[in-house]
Every structure is written in structure tokens, then in C-alpha cells.
Amino acid sequence: MRVTVDRDRCVASGQCAVIAPAVFDQGEEDGLVVVLDHAPSPEQKPELEEAAFVCPARAIALE
Amino acid sequence: MKDPAPAQLAEPFPWPRYPFDPPELYAWLRRERPVTRVHLRNGQPVWLVTRYDDVRAILADPRASADLSKEGFPQFGFRPAGAHERPFLRMDPPEHTVFRRLLAKSFLAKRMQAMRPRIQQLADDTIDAMLAAPDRTADLVTSLALPVPSTVLSWILGVPAEDRDFFNEETQHLLNRENTGDPGAQERALRAGKSLRVYLTGLLEARESRAEAGEDILGMLVTASRDGSITRQDAVNTAMVLIVAGHDTTANMVAVGTLLLLHHPDQMAVLRAEPELMPQAVEEMLRFLTVVHLVVLRVATEDIEIGSMVIPAGEGIVPLNFSANRDDAHYPDADCFDVRRSCRDHVAFGYGVHQCLGQPLARVELEVVFGTLLRRLPELRLAVPFEDIPFKLFSQINGVSALPVTW
């Protein structure tokens, strides 16, 4: 799977980093999303889909 | 066959709700008229949006403005006390973005989770004080629900420990305004708003004269006003909006959440037996109760087509998160409270660019407080009949003004 994020849209809610901590983190200074793993394993699909759906800024795309 | 429109639809909005449930009309609207125009008490027309998908669509739509100075913004008659100036909650990007980015650092999810041991200690100390009551009864609102969030706010803002009693007392008065119809309380709330503004202005000034502004929120605000990204007035308004947004919300959630558990002994037993369910139970309580209900307001800046309707530019919108969270099309059996449900996608914290900034903190506070109550008070129960609980059925935030309990 491939994960891309749009940091310009991100509003630093932190939801993705809590739902899928292996893949997302927040920047220490600005709270914006940081992708830790751009090509996570397919087992992580459920969390990633949840994070993408929950994201209030619709900033997460999965392929 | 279509049901006839209930007579209540013609009555001014908001309609009365129930202790734990939204007005019945919301369910009818979701089914028959998901986007509908009604009138507020002052005669202003507003559009109610009731379905989960539509509520999220509106809250993610840049044409649905949160700017309260725009013509047509829903006017419920009560402004958040203390927020005389327009807080960033009521601004649009890019103006809003400045504040959101500035504060994001102070609300990092990891940072909030790292506060858990300190919040646990606070919950334990607060409950110790409550348990000292010789007659084994207490009002859970004043003895637990209010002091915990206001103390946590004082920490993150950077209020000095010696001022904490003053701060807790004033914030409680500030929030008392709509809990009672009592004009004395209203007047005291106004005074509390003024005294907190004066106090915060003084704290900010004192920080300005120091070389190191500090790492807490007041420090960040001083740094930002020094480098010119915000004004001193903005700094005071921002501190005030955090107090208003972070206190009453969490406090009501603690009080009504406890009452909800007491009302569902089976669910409370599940949580006592499986405390690891607490994080998801908190999400379910947030969804089910949606305490911050009539705060999420918008105005259309262009015509917005939604479903088969068009909300015209210049008219107010009330995206009903309480209705969205009870939408059976998204949550099967949505009116059933079930701590085993998984529902992190609820809209109790809103959605879109204004989604609650304090949510990671609120989650930690709620998990700790409910967890501690269940663990330490196995005999917790109401001290009065359920019917005698003073619910705030018309206020902007759902809650109770007192919760007499015994153990």
C-alpha cells in the first residue's frame, strides 16, 4: 500500500497518529502529520482506512 | 407513504431534548427532510443538516463559514461568555490557520498522553477529597467534574500554582451563566469573565518582561505577540477561548457520562470487568451524548447544493452533530448505548478545520476520570431519584447542573 498526505490541509488533530502510530506521527513543532512509513504492509490496511476516514481535513490518501 | 410533518417542525428551533437523547424530530428529519429550513426564536431562518454524511460534508466545505461576523451566522442569543472578541473558533482560514498552527504544539496527542500520570494523580486527589465527606454523599459536578478540567487548563496555560484557587473559582462562575435562570449567577458570570481577562492580561504582561517567555501556552502566546504574528488582544482572547472551550465541555461530559453509566448498570459492569475497553467506551459516550451540540454553527458564503436542496448564500446552517451521531445509516442501532461499539469516526468533536483542538486532552481526562471512579467507587450510585436530576435541556452544551451521588 502507498500512503500520501497533504500537509497543507492537515489541521493537526493528531487522530491518525493515535489510530495508526506505526505509520503516522505529528511534527514536534507544528503538530502536522508526518508519514513514518510510506509503504506499509497490507496488514495495516484496517487502521489506515480508519485514519483516512476519520481525518477531519481529508488529508490522507491511500492507494 | 410519507409521514405528515410533525407540528413541532413549525416551532422555533432549538426544540427540547431529553436527558440523554436528541429531540425525536431529528430522526424524522433524517428520514424525510434531511436538509430543512427552520426558524430560531428570534425569527432568523437557519438550515438544519441532519444526516451523518451531510454533516461531515458541510463541515469539510470551505463555503460553510464559521465566521460569526458574517451576515446570516446563526444567532442563538447567547454568545460564549468571556469571548467578547471573535475567537479563532469563529474565524475562517487563513486567519484561523494562524492560531491553529500556533497552538498545535501545545496539544500534540503524544504530549497529552504523557500528561496521563499527572492527570491520574489529580483525579485521585480530587476523589480523595470527595470521599472525605462524612455523610458519604457529594455533588459530583462541583466535587469532580468542574475542578479536574479547570486544574488541567491552569497547567497547560501556565497559571502559577498559587493562583489556582482563584482561577478555578472564576472559571466556575464564568460557566455558570446558562446553567441557572438566576440573574445573580449571570451577573457573577460576567464579572468572572472580566476578572479573568484582567488576570490573564496581567500574566501575559509579566511574561513579556521576562527573557524566556516559557513553553506553556501563555509563553507561546507571548512569543507570537512579540514576533508580531498576533496582537496582545488576540493573545488574551485565545487564552479565554481555551478556558471556555476546554472547561464546560469536559465537565459536562464527566457529569453526564457518569450518569449515563449509572443508568446502564450492565454497561458499567462490562467496563468494570474489562477496563481495557475504556478508550472505546469514551468514544461511545462522546458519540451517544454529543454534549457539545448547538455550538457547531456555520453560514453559507455561496449557494451550497446538498442532497436535493440548495442552501442559499447568506443563510445560517446548523450541522447537527447530535443527529449525525445517531444516524442509523452510519451506526447500526444508533440509539443504543454500547461500550463495545467502535466509533472513533463520530462527530462529537466536530469535523473539518475546526475539529476540536483539545480532543487528545479531553480523551485522556475522560479515560482517567471514568476509570478511576469505576475502580475506586464500586458502590457509586445516585443520591436522589433520576427524575430529580437538574438537566440543562435548553443550554448550548448538554449537561446537568448538579449530580448528587453516594457510595
Ligand code: HEM
Ligand atoms: C469532551 C470534551 C470536549 C468536547 C465534546 C469538545 C467539542 C468541540 C467541538 C464540537 C468543537 C468544534 C466547534 C465547531 O466546529 O464550530 C470544538 C472546538 C474546539 N475545542 Fe473542544 N471539546 C472538548 C474539550 C476541549 C478541551 C479540553 C479543549 C482545550 C483545552 C478544547 C478546545 C477547543 C478549541 C480551541 C476549539 C476550536 C478549534 C478551532 O476552531 O480550530 N476542547 N470542541
Ligand code: SF4
Ligand atoms: S488526522 Fe488528518 S488532520 Fe489530523 S493530524 Fe492526521 S492528517 Fe492531520
